[in-house]
Amino acid sequence: MKINLLDKFYGCLLGVAIGDTLGHPFEGKIRSQIFSYFKNFGVFLDSNSDLFRTYTDDTQLTLHLAKALIKGNGFNLDYIIREFVNWLDDPPIGPGYGCISSIQKLKYGIPWEQAASNSGGNGTVMRIAPVGLFYCKDPKALQTAAIKTSIITHSHSAASAGAIVIASAIAYLIDKNPETGFSVDEFFNVIINSISNSQDEIWEEFIEILYKLKSNLDMPLESGLIKFSQAGVKSPYFIEQYLGQAFVHPYTISTVVCTIFIFLKNLTSFSDCILELATAGGDSDTVGAIGGSLAGVYFGVENIPPNLIKLLKNKKKILKISEELYRVFEKRFLTGVI
Numbered sequence: 536m537k538i539n540l541l542d543k544f545y546g547c548l549l550g551v552a553i554g555d556t557l558g559h560p561f562e563g564k565i566r567s568q569i570f571s572y573f574k575n576f577g578v579f580l581d582s583n584s585d586l587f588r589t590y591t592d593d594t595q596l597t598l599h600l601a602k603a604l605i606k607g608n609g610f611n612l613d614y615i616i617r618e619f620v621n622w623l624d625d626p627p628i629g630p631g632y633g634c635i636s637s638i639q640k641l642k643y644g645i646p647w648e649q650a651a652s653n654s655g656g657n658g659t660v661m662r663i664a665p666v667g668l669f670y671c672k673d674p675k676a677l678q679t680a681a682i683k684t685s686i687i688t689h690s691h692s693a694a695s696a697g698a699i700v701i702a703s704a705i706a707y708l709i710d711k712n713p714e715t716g717f718s719v720d721e722f723f724n725v726i727i728n729s730i731s732n733s734q735d736e737i738w739e740e741f742i743e744i745l746y747k748l749k750s751n752l753d754m755p756l757e758s759g760l761i762k763f764s765q766a767g768v769k770s771p772y773f774i775e776q777y778l779g780q781a782f783v784h785p786y787t788i789s790t791v792v793c794t795i796f797i798f799l800k801n802l803t804s805f806s807d808c809i810l811e812l813a814t815a816g817g818d819s820d821t822v823g824a825i826g827g828s829l830a831g832v833y834f835g836v837e838n839i840p841p842n843l844i845k846l847l848k849n850k851k852k853i854l855k856i857s858e859e860l861y862r863v864f865e866k867r868f869l870t871g872v873i
């Protein structure tokens with residue numbers, strides 16, 4: 536099978552929106568609570584699709600970031616700030632504190648160095664997919680762009696690291712064929728190497744947790760989620776009441792690690808993967824969005840069931856932005872190469 540990169544771009548951004556849409560109604564719920572409503576999410580979804588009406592801030596900001604990359608032919612700080620400010624008029628759906636507080640300041644012309652919150656929340660990694668797509672052929676530029684798009688709103692180093700890890704995972708998966716699979720060892724090498732050139736303590740801790748995840752991949756899904764739901768979370772943000780529960784914390788490291796865990800345990804089909812991601816528990820919409828970008832880029836649009844695309848709001852707009860992003864990528868990285 537020849538890889539069609541445009542199909543992978545479509546799959547990735549549709550994956551963000553589908554995961555976000557399916558996870559949204561479960562945001563803030565413990566996984567066991569979600570599965571008290573039904574045994575099989577796929578069956579439930581077939582007869583209750585009208586409960587899944589909208590995506591949230593994760594998809595909104597992903598689309599704005601994609602538009603900024605299209606207009607700027609890659610990273611351009613002014614375009615990105617302008618697009619993030621435009622998001623305030625969407626208006627934002629279910630925004631996190633780190634994003635909304637900093638972007639409101641950017642709107643009033645406060646320089647990003649002062650506007651950024653010190654949040655280590657998952658608000659930057661949830662929107663990073665377009666950077667992974669656009670810079671998939673240039674790991675160095677990918678790392679720089681992932682950091683720069685993060686620190687505008689989140690100065691915490693966990694946020695930058697998470698953005699690099701997920702963008703690098705997308706870049707790795709874009710030329711993998713789901714019929715033949717990929718090496719999980721190689722996948723971990725790529726994402727761990729992507730953040731190994733720093734002495735930052737948080738980045739080092741993130742790497743340790745990724746190694747721990749790699750050696751625990753055999754754990755059953757529920758037990759693994761219980762183990763990693765609050766990975767790396769420090770006091771006073773650790774939530775005592777969710778200890779021993781599958782409830783993914785919105786801290787970047789715990790969100791990214793749980794998302795990768797679910798993704799790697801569900802490589803059978805896009806459907807299997809997205810249904811597990813969206814019911815992770817805790818920050819379900821963001822786990823759905825980030826994991827949806829991984830599943831979407833790996834499986835490509837041709838392996839996304841039409842019923843999942845059908846329930847999406849603004850699907851034409853998402854497809855159009857995906858194609859425009861692909862065209863600028865093609866022009867910059869492929870013209871003259873093939």
Ligand SMILES: [Mg+2]
Nearest residue numbers: 591592593820
């Ligand atoms: Mg959200």
